Amino acid sequence: MDLADPDPGCIMLLGYRHLTVAGETGILDTGETPLAGPVELHGDAVTMHLERTAPTKDAIDITAALGQDGVARGTGEAGGIHPGGTNGYACTIPLSLVPAGAVADMPPFDTIDGTWCAAYDRTSCMTIADSMVADLDNPPHSKLDDPTPGGFGDPCYGSGMTPIDPNGGGGAALYFCPKGYAIQTGSGGVEGEIIAEHDNVAFDRLYLTQNPPYLGVYFREDDLAAALQQ
Incomplete structure (x- = not known):
């Protein structure tokens, strides 16, 4: 997951991570507890909802279009609760999903x-x-x-x-x-x-x-x- 000019104050943790898709389930490795959820592909349209409840509550909804180069480009609507548990955040992140090299x-x-x-x-x-x-x-x-x-x-x-x-x-x-x-x-x-x-x-x-x-x-x-x- 490649973020376009990310705002460091807005869920930077989700950037540049590996997203594994098996069947219709996506797992985003954040280095601690992963985010997981359904992934759908209709033609070139990609949608997914990934979330977790610990160590904090975070979620991201991704809407993207799959290009001929194999890269899915779109946006992620991210939100959740900051680690202190007293306030939340929400933001829209331009992003790309790039096939990882072996x-x-x-x-x-x-x-x-x-x-x-x-x-x-x-x-x-x-x-x-x-x-x-x-x-x-x-x-x-x-x-x-x-x-x-x-x-x-x-x-x-x-x-x-x-x-x-x-x-x-x-x-x-x-x-x-x-x-x-x-x-x-x-x-x-x-x-x-x-x-x-x-x-x-x-x-x-x-x-x-x-x-x-x-x-x-x-x-x-x-x-x-x-x-x-x-």
Whole structure:
């Protein structure tokens, strides 16, 4: 589940989670007690109602249209009770349901090479050549080759970057997520949820950050326009 420019104060917990559909039942894994409920598909129209009663009462009604690319795009009407139990919330969230990639099909880190442009500034682009990939500090790592739980970036690839300043200091972190994969929220000791404005899991993404959990998201130059159509 990919949220379009989510409001962190409005059920951010439901964003970037895995939704499993078995038969006519959907289960949204929130990292604690899942939300579950009926899922219906009529032609290209997708509707579902997912809820839970503990540890807090939360529910989300999703109405979306299934596209030819396999991505369902629509909105979620979310609501519930805050953990304190004294007040509630309600909001409408633009969202996409993106088919998750299979672990066995995750492409190698080397496919990061190419030209990437920033979602926040389409004229801000950078090119990563094959030779540059080998020069990145720290070998690329992901949950695929490191079974240790946790670690900011799972299941996507992560790597350090050589500082531009030859005297060192100010090195940024780099994360590469192929389409269909999303950075695991709230992992690696990062406080709060991970925020990447204009993110779109239906495309390859490159994240740059010096201050997790806030990330600048880049798309491949050829994908940028389509990726920003949310």
